[in-house]
Structure formats: structure tokens, C-alpha cells
Amino acid sequence: MLIGIIGAPNKGKSTLFSAITSNNVDIADYPFTTIDPNRGIGYVTHKCPEIELGIKCKARNSLCSNGTRKIPINIIDVAGLVENAHAGKGMGNQFLNDLSSSDAYIIVVDVSGKTDMNGNAAINADPFNDYNMVMNELIEWLSGIIKKHMRVMSRSENAAVALSEVLTGFKINKKNIEDTINELSLTKSKINWNDDEIKNFSKLIIKISKPIVIAANKCDSEGADKRIESLRERLPNIPIFECSAAIELALIKADASKLIEYIPGNSNFNIIESVNFEKMNALAFMQKFISRNNGTGVHALLNGLVFNVLKEIVVYPVEDENKFTDNFGNVLPDAILVKNGSTAIDLARIIHTELANKMLYAIDARKKMRISKEQILQDNQIVKIVSAAK
Ligand SMILES: Nc1nc2c(ncn2[C@@H]2O[C@H](COP(=O)(O)OP(=O)(O)OP(=O)(O)O)[C@@H](O)[C@H]2O)c(=O)[nH]1
Ligand SMILES: [Mg+2]
Structure with a gap:
């Protein structure tokens, strides 16, 4: 299984990637920190039958600790998308090709309100714009690929067959293509769809074949709650997971350096080494945050996406x-x-x-x-x- 992390620049995509995979990657407070894609492995967790059966498992394709099975998921984090990326703005949208075989996308938006759609510093920015822009660019990206092959497809008697050939590698199945064509009453043979038809097709096929969830990231920031609420009101059908990738990353790093004992997903941790006043304050802030929010939200995001959204x-x-x-x-x-x-x-x-x-x-x-x-x-x-x- 492959999950793609996408979003506008500077939203915390690489921070989320690093928090999920424990890979060290470039993270910085300016747009376009990531250029080449980061690939890694994250884990969803599930209760291992070993406890109920009273036996000790010997996990091979996965990990297991204390009755919790950790099942690997491939994760990819790419450069930031900006408005008109399809027309070459920012880093363009060619890098989305690396995400074509994703089973689902996590769109990272910034609910701190401190970055605009281009990833530049802002005041009270609306995360809905981050989401909207990314969806438009995803649709433009797919439309561009279909448009490029329209001449070849126009010779085919069967649009669904021709399209599934063009979309090989996109994990978009023929049945979904047929359903989309029927739903939109598009021509089915020797097709010569116009721009609007291509766009409508792309929009619907993405909706059907690529489950999307929103990571409402930086939810540790002031005013995040009201922005998340307003996002939920406007996007009632999109699963929204609030999270603080930065806190999750800080906690797993503190665990790795044996400062604390922290199990990802938990809403508390143990301090195992005496720390200075400054570090103590930071740990106290994070402890308060995770107990109030029932965790950092990162683990709940991945588990929720795989088990509840992808079913x-x-x-x-x-x-x-x-x-x-x-x-x-x-x-x-x-x-x-x-x-x-x-x-x-x-x-x-x-x-x-x-x-x-x-x-x-x-x-x-x-x-x-x-x-x-x-x-x-x-x-x-x-x-x-x-x-x-x-
Ligand atoms: N407060 C807060 N800041 C965060 C959080 N996640 C990331 N950041 C900060 O946001 C900035 C951008 O983080 P990145 O992970 O580099 O963002 P990105 O989306 O990968 O950026 P590009 O690669 O440039 O597109 C960094 O300063 C991070 O420390 C979070 O959960 N809370
Ligand atoms: Mg990045």
C-alpha cells in the first residue's frame, strides 16, 4: 500500500512524513524545502491475535510489540504544490507522477493560519484555500495527462479500454472508468472530449478512485480550533484529522534519545532522564497537548485512513x-x-x-x-x- 502526502509548500508535509516514518528529512520554515520526493515506511497498528490465543508470535512481514502488530505502509512526501503548478508555477506538477500509484492521498493543510497558499508567512490564512488549490491542481494534473493522449484515444472504439491503458500505473480500474463515463454521459467510442469534459472526468475519477483525507496540521497553534471547525463545516464529506506533526516528531526524537519513553499514538509519556528547565517546559507543553487531544493525531490519522477510510x-x-x-x-x-x-x-x-x-x-x-x-x-x-x- 502506498500513501502520498501532498499539499501547498510549508504546511508540514515533510514533518508529517518524518513523524510517520522516523526518517530524517529536510524541514524548514520556508517554501520548497523538499524538491526530490522522500520515500519511507510508516506503520499502522492492530491488535495481534497472540494475546487472545496465549501464544507468542514471530512476526515476519510486520513488527509486533506487546500484542500490538505494526503493519508497514509505504509513504511518499513530495514538493509543495502551488496554484497554477499545472502551468509550470513553483515546482510545477510533474513530481505528482511519483504519486500516481498511491492508494490514497493525505492533503496537509496548515490550521495555524500562518502560511498562505504559496507557503509564505501570512496572518489568519484560511486552510480551506490550501485544500481547494491542491484539489484543483490534482484535477489539472490528471486532465493534462488525459489531454496529452486524446489523439491516440480518439482512434479507439472503446474509451474505457483506451483510458485504462493511458491510466496504467494510476491504480484506477476499468470499472471505475466505465462508471465515470456513464455518470457523466460522455462519448464512449472514438472520443474527442473537450477541456470541460476531460476536467469533469478527472474530477470524478479522482473522487471515486483516490480516497483523500485532510491532515489539519499545526493544530498546536493558537486559533487552530476555530479554523478546523470552519473547515469541517465547509467540507462535511472529507475526513479531517487534526494533528501536530511537529509534536509527534519531537516526541519520537526524545524517545530515540532516551529522554522520554513514548509509544506513538499514546496520550502520555514518561520522562526517564532529568532535563533542564527549558526542556522541562517544552515537555510539559507537549504532555498537556497530547493528554487534551488524546495524542498528537498522527497515529490516528494513519490508522484512520487505512482502517476507516480505505476499509x-x-x-x-x-x-x-x-x-x-x-x-x-x-x-x-x-x-x-x-x-x-x-x-x-x-x-x-x-x-x-x-x-x-x-x-x-x-x-x-x-x-x-x-x-x-x-x-x-x-x-x-x-x-x-x-x-x-x-
Ligand atoms: N507549530 C507547528 N509547526 C509545524 C508543524 N509541522 C510542521 N511545522 C513547521 O512548519 C514548517 C514547514 O515544515 P515542513 O515539514 O518543511 O513543510 P513542507 O510542507 O514539507 O514544506 P515544503 O517541502 O517546502 O513544501 C517548519 O518550520 C516546521 O517546523 C506542527 O505540527 N506545528
Ligand atoms: Mg517538505
Whole structure:
């Protein structure tokens, strides 16, 4: 799974990236600090079945500590987008191509009101403008790609087929393309859509295929609450997660240098080393902030996006349904994210095509019960795939 972090410059995208992935990257109080994309791995957390089963797992594709499974997610952070990036302003929008295969986007907006749409210092700036501008530029970006291929597509009898070829690598499926074309009553063959039609198509296909959430960042700042409230009123259908990437980053760094003990997502931490007055004040501010806000919001953002917005569930494939192990004796080695509604054969496909092709049935390892290939999987289910494949 790949999640793209986008937004106007100076909103805290790289701070959020660093807070999620623990990678050190350039962060600064001016626009266009990031030029080349930052790529890293963050983790969503889920309760590991090891506690309930009274066994100790041996996580392989993920991590596990004290009954909390940490499942890796690829994260990418890119340069800031500005208005008219599609016309070459700022860093342009070519770098968005690095995000084409994202499963979802986090749009970072600044609720401190201290930066404008271009990332320059401002007073009482409205984060709604950050969001609006980014959405427009995303639509322009996709429209530009479609427009570039319009001549070639105009020769095709089937617009959906031609478009899915153009959009290979965008993780946009043909069914969604067909639905979008139907919904907008666009021509379906030998297409020659005009600019408005291309734009409408791009707008709707992004809405359907690329879930978007807003990270209302810098929520540690004065006046942030009223800006978040006003954002929520105007964007009732977009999930908005308030967060302070800066505090999360400061806490994980303090934890790494053994000043404090902090588990990402928690709403408190322990101070383990005596600190000077200045550091004590900073820690007290952060403690107050996370207990009032139930955490920094960064962990809730990633977990919320993956489990509530993308509706992923976690399943554990095993070879031995009695010992819950793989062939090498590793207990619950792999935690796999699948879309809610996925079936046992969908899981087999993720593991290996041959396993799926020759699949006979599956076994629910908890209940020791046979389940069919088409059975819909449940969250936290432990599954053995039985296949004639060697
Ligand atoms: N108060 C506060 N400041 C933050 C927060 N997150 C980031 N900042 C500050 O905002 C400024 C910009 O942060 P970056 O992470 O470099 O922003 P960016 O969006 O990656 O910027 P570009 O790469 O230039 O587009 C830095 O001074 C950060 O310290 C936050 O949660 N709270
Ligand atoms: Mg940056």
C-alpha cells in the first residue's frame, strides 16, 4: 500500500512524513524545502491475535510489540504544490507522477493560519484555500495527462479500454472508468472530449478512485480550533484529522534519545532522564497537548485512513492451522492488509497466483472449520489456504 502526502509548500508535509516514518528529512520554515520526493515506511497498528490465543508470535512481514502488530505502509512526501503548478508555477506538477500509484492521498493543510497558499508567512490564512488549490491542481494534473493522449484515444472504439491503458500505473480500474463515463454521459467510442469534459472526468475519477483525507496540521497553534471547525463545516464529506506533526516528531526524537519513553499514538509519556528547565517546559507543553487531544493525531490519522477510510482489514495466513505457523514454525508470521469484503481466494491471490489457481478451499484456523474460496474474510481472521499447488 502506498500513501502520498501532498499539499501547498510549508504546511508540514515533510514533518508529517518524518513523524510517520522516523526518517530524517529536510524541514524548514520556508517554501520548497523538499524538491526530490522522500520515500519511507510508516506503520499502522492492530491488535495481534497472540494475546487472545496465549501464544507468542514471530512476526515476519510486520513488527509486533506487546500484542500490538505494526503493519508497514509505504509513504511518499513530495514538493509543495502551488496554484497554477499545472502551468509550470513553483515546482510545477510533474513530481505528482511519483504519486500516481498511491492508494490514497493525505492533503496537509496548515490550521495555524500562518502560511498562505504559496507557503509564505501570512496572518489568519484560511486552510480551506490550501485544500481547494491542491484539489484543483490534482484535477489539472490528471486532465493534462488525459489531454496529452486524446489523439491516440480518439482512434479507439472503446474509451474505457483506451483510458485504462493511458491510466496504467494510476491504480484506477476499468470499472471505475466505465462508471465515470456513464455518470457523466460522455462519448464512449472514438472520443474527442473537450477541456470541460476531460476536467469533469478527472474530477470524478479522482473522487471515486483516490480516497483523500485532510491532515489539519499545526493544530498546536493558537486559533487552530476555530479554523478546523470552519473547515469541517465547509467540507462535511472529507475526513479531517487534526494533528501536530511537529509534536509527534519531537516526541519520537526524545524517545530515540532516551529522554522520554513514548509509544506513538499514546496520550502520555514518561520522562526517564532529568532535563533542564527549558526542556522541562517544552515537555510539559507537549504532555498537556497530547493528554487534551488524546495524542498528537498522527497515529490516528494513519490508522484512520487505512482502517476507516480505505476499509482495510488484517488477516493472518498460516500453513499449520493447529499451531498457527508457517512452514518454518513461525507463529502468525504475516499480517496482511486486504480490503473489507475480500474473499479467501483474494487472499490466496495476494500470496501467490499458483496457490490461488489451484486453491481447493480454506480453513478458519480459530474455528478449525472449512470455508469456501468465496467466503468473505473477517478482520483478524487466521486462515489456512488449502491448494493443490506445490
Ligand atoms: N507549530 C507547528 N509547526 C509545524 C508543524 N509541522 C510542521 N511545522 C513547521 O512548519 C514548517 C514547514 O515544515 P515542513 O515539514 O518543511 O513543510 P513542507 O510542507 O514539507 O514544506 P515544503 O517541502 O517546502 O513544501 C517548519 O518550520 C516546521 O517546523 C506542527 O505540527 N506545528
Ligand atoms: Mg517538505
